[in-house]
Amino acid sequence: IHNERILFSILEEIKLTKKDEDKLNNFTEENFSNEISFTIDSPPKVKKRPRSSLGGKFMYNPSKKDEDDVRKIIASSLPDFIVLEKPIILECSFFLKTPVSFSKVNTLLAEDGQILPSGRPDVDNLLKLIQDAIIGIIIKDDNLIIKVVASKFYSVEPRTEVFIRY
Secondary structure, three states, rough: HHHHHHHHHHHOOOOOOOOHHHHHHHHHHOOOOOOOOOOOOOOOOOOOEEEEOOOEEEEEEEOHHHHHHHHHHHHHOOOOOOOOOOEEEOOOOOOOOOOOOOOOHHHHHHHHOOOOOOOOOHHEEEEEEEHHHOOOOOEEOHHHHHEEEEEEEEOOOOOOEEEEEE
């Protein structure tokens, strides 16, 4: 309701052309009609914090190999893809290995999404690795990500499923 009031007051103050009105009326998430997806068939990994060496003079990225591995998977899945310079919606589903301590019933419930992982790793750290890995191969810069949906699940087949709309 608050956003609608702000939008209405802004619209009262400016004069829109017919073309501008049409553009505003037609801009929704449905405009993101193109989509790509890929799956990383290995256990999800987190983005590790940058480290310093030699007394803080040099910084290095301990997740560089993991990012490069994801980039190779993307490149092989989407060989002719052109880097996007437009907004995207990023959806990631992280399927963590089902704990060996789970009973057969709990394993089935977890596979069905009825038991979800609520501990480590944090979903934002899982997501950050994917966000950084797609820079330069899917999108020009991570500021083009306008919406993110990220979920963690258990599975007997650990993997990461990535779905991008643009």
